Amino acid sequence: MSEKKIIISPSILSADFANLERDIKLVEKCGADWIHVDVMDGHFVPNITIGVPVVKSLKKITKLPLDVHLMIENPDKYVEPFAKSGADILTFHYEAVKDCDVSALIRKIKSFGVKSGISIKPKTKPDVLMPYLDEVDMVLVMTVEPGFGGQKFMQDCAQKIEFIKNNSSENLIIQVDGGINAQTGKICVDYGANSLVAGSYIYGAPDVNKAIESLRL
Ligand code: DX5
């Protein structure tokens, strides 16, 4: 069991998009630490979700940090609008970076006073992150193929957390996303994760308070 507090970031991908304010207030009241916002462009992943205007509106209705997960091509192009719309953490995918340098992208995110995160998909080895572990604030390990909520947790991917933990400083936030529930969340925390994203587990729960609490055990 980790001594540090686990940052719980409910994914609003599983919320009711017609009632986002209600559903965000619900997890806020139940002790969520951050709000995870999944941005998908239909290119980097085969699904389209939400963009800058929605983030801007969400900023007005919650004090919780907006943890924005960019599953988009050319993340470099969208850092400024998302930062200015109120994102507190901006996480891009290592695999999506083509025309710019990863370190430059990290610096760009930080230049707006936003925390920077880098994420890897299930098939990407954690070694590729080595040059950036001292530069980013957070690493997001995907434990499903990004694109959809409600998929099955891939345990092999969770093992990457251990490698990242062993090669980074204490301050790095190690977040995991995909198929997280009380059991799989515990596996990840035991490997060294200190932030859990959960969508369907939290929003599909009969008792949201209990679901969030169960992720802290
Ligand atoms: C998937 C997204 C996740 C998604 C997780 O591509 O990045 O944040 O909402 O959903 P669950 O927790 O249902 O696997």
Ligand code: ZN
């Ligand atoms: Zn996500």
